[in-house]
Ligand SMILES: Cc1ncc(C[n+]2csc(CCOP(=O)(O)OP(=O)(O)O)c2C)c(N)n1
């Protein structure tokens with residue numbers, strides 16, 4: 051019989067991490083993510099896993115990458131200023147292709163901002179927070195059972211594609227409790243990194259065979275004695291400044307995502323079949339957006355909701371298709387206009403796109419989205 | 428017979444990028460000899476570094492090597508060590524790397540007493556970026572960013588390490604490679620966080636700005652500013668001004684080591700939370 055729980059989002063995050071095989075957590079306390087570390091501190095020693103509270107978020111991220119290189123599945127969780135501090139090492143993880151998961155329980159900002167209130171204003175930072183042209187995956191679930199499965203998926207994607215995967219939730223999801231049946235192991239798959247089948251003499255840490263994009267891994271201490279560096283490197287792992295090699299390697303890292311969209315993309319479509327007004331919202335905001343869409347339908351306004359679950363890469367093609375011919379597209383988000391930039395980028399120019407934006411720590415309520423829909427519908 | 432370094436080096440990566448006569452070479456050679464004395468398998472050793480001239484060392488070492496971000500090598504090394512506590516983890520870093528940008532990670536690794544050996548190459552300057560002053564540049568010395576002489580006070584790195592809780596602390600200098608090798612070996616065999624500061628010459632960036640452009644001149648100057656432990660005991664504070672003590676400066680084998688403690692914690696937790704089988 052499956053276990054029925056009443057967990058907070060932060061508890062879900064920790065438990066799902068453990069279910070996914072996470073055996074290393076490097077943390078640093080910050081509201082509203084702190085309970086993830088607290089649950090990990092309690093639970094990981096029971097599972098022969100490692101919990102360590104580092105001296106800051108940069109170190110926590112560094113420790114996770116070190117752990118990943120030594121063979122563990124690792125995770126860190128943070129919020130607000132902590133997410134800013136992690137950026138340097140998120141870039142390092144991209145560069146050395148170290149699998150790891152970063153959970154950002156978003157709060158208001160900039161700076162110390164609103165530690166105890168929600169926001170969705172790290173959407174762009176999740177994509178572009180670290181310097182350089184890097185490829186990244188970010189997932190933004192809206193419900194706690196979904197969060198459980200998305201944490202597992204985050205680990206799977208990070209292991210499969212050898213990159214850091216960010217899970218974006220917010221203070222609402224982190225602190226709210228929901229009753230649900232914990233998914234049973236047969237309801238999901240667990241993916242573990244592909245290990246090299248080459249001998250140490252033949253092995254190059256960043257070599258891919260024809261048609262492949264993800265180099266098979268060796269962990270430290272397995273006889274391979276390879277080198278990894280944050281400098282641009284060739285397939286041997288050693289630094290190079292050869293323009294062609296640098297570009298080829300960085301493009302390959304982007305292609306890992308671009309060529310695997312079918313597996314990476316995830317979204318939900320609600321009442322879109324006949325919709326004239328398209329509402330786009332992600333994470334906790336999408337919950338209110340769904341209520342709003344249901345509400346206006348009672349009055350005969352044909353609205354529907356598109357809810358990206360994978361937010362990076364952004365579901366460009368689907369949004370372009372859906373936006374076509376709509377009376378209007380409304381993008382609801384707890385920031386001053388971030389996802390709307392993506393929608394504007396991909397939608398046809400003749401579609402009217404309006405934002406429903408709110409910051410300051412109070413979620414967007416359904417009536418506010420209803421009002422927007424009535425305005426345009 | 429001369430010591431053969433090649434089994435420990437990635438000879439295909441030679442020539443190295445260091446300036447001719449750079450002190451880092453002496454430190455790396457001492458480290459290799461110390462590792463050799465330990466009799467460790469190269470497969471069981473990870474060498475982690477940050478960014479700087481010193482931090483390029485892992486690229487030349489035929490071990491499990493990780494060249495990380497500026498100042499933050501210890502955080503990566505901590506993750507590696509915790510996952511594989513039975514393996515040997517060495518960190519090598521410049522003075523700027525380890526004690527400016529990486530200072531916080533450094534003191535906390537000392538405090539945790541995690542079994543990592545940390546070798547700091549103190550050349551009193553930021554070598555790689557072109558001779559800017561570091562936390563160990565002496566007061567009055569010139570640097571690219573101190574053209575009128577450095578006005579900052581400098582750190583005493585071994586005092587810092589001892590104060591923060593490291594359990595093996597020694598200081599060597601490039602004028603005496605044999606002694607340096609001994610300190611590194613003692614650090615490697617020590618179970619806990621060990622710090623070996625090595626005073627080294629960066630004649631290119633430090634020496635040239637301070638009338639010591641020749642490696643031998645600068646090494647001699649380092650030696651003149653070094654005093655042995657026994658000698659230092661007989662010297663008064665004025666005589667010690669501007670001098671650094673060479674030797675094993677601290678050793679404590681009683682303080683618990685982090686990985687051991689974590690292992691014990693796991694056992695305790697698992698004992699406490701063991702599911703009791705219900706009677707049939
Ligand atoms: C975050 C960051 N800041 C600054 C730099 C530039 N940087 C590279 S090496 C270095 C200092 C090197 O000096 P030191 O650590 O003393 O090592 P040395 O080169 O003397 O061995 C600096 C500041 C960097 N790479 N990353």
Ligand code: SF4
Pocket residue numbers: 444445446448449450451480481550554555628629630631632633
């Ligand atoms: S700049 Fe200084 S530290 Fe760097 S290689 Fe040259 S002498 Fe050595």
